[in-house]
Amino acid sequence: AQSVSQHNHHVILSEAASLELGCNYSYGGTVNLFWYVQYPGQHLQLLLKYLSGDPLVKGIKGFEAEFIKSKFSFNLRKPSVQWSDTAEYFCAGTVNNAGNMLTFGGGTRLMVKP
Amino acid sequence: GAVVSQHPSRVICKSGTSVKIECRSLDFQATTMFWYRQFPKQSLMLMATSNEGSKATYEQGVEKDKFLINHASLTLSTLTVTSAHPEDSSFYICSAPEGQGDMYSYEQYFGPGTRLTVT
Numbered sequence: 001a002q003s004v005s006q007h008n009h010h011v012i013l014s015e016a017a018s019l020e021l022g023c024n025y026s027y028g029g030t031v032n033l034f035w036y037v038q039y040p041g042q043h044l045q046l047l048l049k050y051l052s053g054d055p056l057v058k059g060i061k062g063f064e065a066e067f068i069k070s071k072f073s074f075n076l077r078k079p080s081v082q083w084s085d086t087a088e089y090f091c092a093g094t095v096n097n098a099g100n101m102l103t104f105g106g107g108t109r110l111m112v113k114p
Numbered sequence: 115g116a117v118v119s120q121h122p123s124r125v126i127c128k129s130g131t132s133v134k135i136e137c138r139s140l141d142f143q144a145t146t147m148f149w150y151r152q153f154p155k156q157s158l159m160l161m162a163t164s165n166e167g168s169k170a171t172y173e174q175g176v177e178k179d180k181f182l183i184n185h186a187s188l189t190l191s192t193l194t195v196t197s198a199h200p201e202d203s204s205f206y207i208c209s210a211p212e213g214q215g216d217m218y219s220y221e222q223y224f225g226p227g228t229r230l231t232v233t
Contacts, residue, residue, distance in 0.1 A: 036224075043207070044158075044224035090157060101148065102209075102222060104157045 002027045004093050006105035013081050014113050021076040021108050023065075023091030032094045033074040034102070035065055039087045047089075050074060061085070083114045116142045116212045120225035127198055127232055135193045135228045137164075137208030143188035144210035148222070149181075152205040164191040164208075198232040205229050 007022040025031060035047040048059025055067040065076045074091060091105040117140040127133050137147055145166045150158040162183055163171040170183035180202075182194040191210075195202055206229075209222040 034221075043226040044209075046221050049221065101160060101163060103160070106157045109155075 002103055004091050004103050004105040006091050006108050008108045010109050012111045015083055016080050019078040019081045021089055023074045024072050025093045034092045035076050036090045037087045081112050083112045086112045116223045118210050118223045118225040120228050124229045129199055129232055130197055132194055132196045133198055135206055137191045137225055139189045139210045142212045147191040147208055147210045149193050150207045200232045203230055203232045
């Protein structure tokens with residue numbers, strides 16, 4: 001069965017620290033991968049997505065993610081976090097023969113200390 | 115970007131009553147919408163796929179007679195929690211992909227969610 005897992009449940013960083021959030025997937029077919037962010041009190045927003053092509057994907061607000069097929073990973077990175085990045089981050093994926101149905105990882109709650 | 119709204123944002127109801135939650139795509143048409151449930155400090159769990167003009171597709175373990183879904187038009191899907199019980203208290207979120215045809219890559223837009231509390 002298809003699944004998405006996130007290793008880190010809670011991450012606490014100081015401003016300007018570098019961020020890497022892990023995401024692994026288990027799919028048999030061609031996969032599309034997404035990172036969503038949920039700021040406190042707001043709804044989910046798309047940060048970036050990988051569909052095909054260049055495995056290094058750049059998203060909004062300075063985030064990027066790298067699709068490494070051999071490792072079944074799609075880790076999210078940001079070189080220097082800000083206090084405003086405090087949010088919950090969800091990795092999600094779909095398989096091309098499963099419609100547009102997203103499977104979500106468990107989420108990672110990031111707190112950035114000013 | 116596209117906007118998805120939900121109404122109400124919060125609802126408190128008594129055990130045994132039914133509650134209807136609306137999900138609307140405000141500036142685009144959505145032949146498919148998705149309903150999720152999010153428990154506190156947990157991830158989103160897909161409940162069902164709502165299809166305009168046909169029956170909804172429910173995920174394993176989701177009672178279709180309890181969670182009635184109606185996709186009345188290309189911009190509206192409703193989720194009715196029938197005979198609600200305290201264990202149905204949760205945060206319900208809908209989403210809709212913008213686009214038709216090859217849907218696999220389309221971005222999904224999420225509603226703000228509805229917090230249901232059953233007393």
